[in-house]
Amino acid sequence: MEINNNLPLLLLDNSSMISVINEGEFKCSNMSFEEAKMLLEIFDEKEYLKCFSNPDIESVMFDQLGIAKRDFEYKHIRNMRPGQQAIVFKLYRTPSASNPVIQADDGVEAKKIQNVYAYCQHLMRVK
Numbered sequence: 001m002e003i004n005n006n007l008p009l010l011l012l013d014n015s016s017m018i019s020v021i022n023e024g025e026f027k028c029s030n031m032s033f034e035e036a037k038m039l040l041e042i043f044d045e046k047e048y049l050k051c052f053s054n055p056d057i058e059s060v061m062f063d064q065l066g067i068a069k070r071d072f073e074y075k076h077i078r079n080m081r082p083g084q085q086a087i088v089f090k091l092y093r094t095p096s097a098s099n100p101v102i103q104a105d106d107g108v109e110a111k112k113i114q115n116v117y118a119y120c121q122h123l124m125r126v127k
Helices: 013-018 033-044 055-065
Strands: 009-012 025-030 048-050 085-095 101-103 109-111 114-125
Touching: 009 013, 013 085, 013 109, 025 033, 033 085, 033 114, 055 085, 055 114
Parallel strands: 009 048, 009 085
Antiparallel strands: 025 114, 085 114, 101 109
């Protein structure tokens, strides 16, 4: 199956990824932040569809990928089409082993309870 760049690039998170893989065959592979940024640059900004509403994921997109903040169109997608591509932004959380306490900007003490990691995956429907 060839990539169909005439279809919008889907921007997904963990839960929206599950909803788009209802039928068909898919190829999924991990991708670096640099690869995700390059894929975003291939598509025109009007060709993206954001299929999630998690501000933490948007922070990863903008800050870690080094792209300008944008107002991506939100749309719930149920099925990907053959040849359609997606970038899946995933957050992986682990408990903090040490639980250090820090002073926040306003003087209140804050305790670290989690480590948050982010990574990207490339998803494409092949059939």
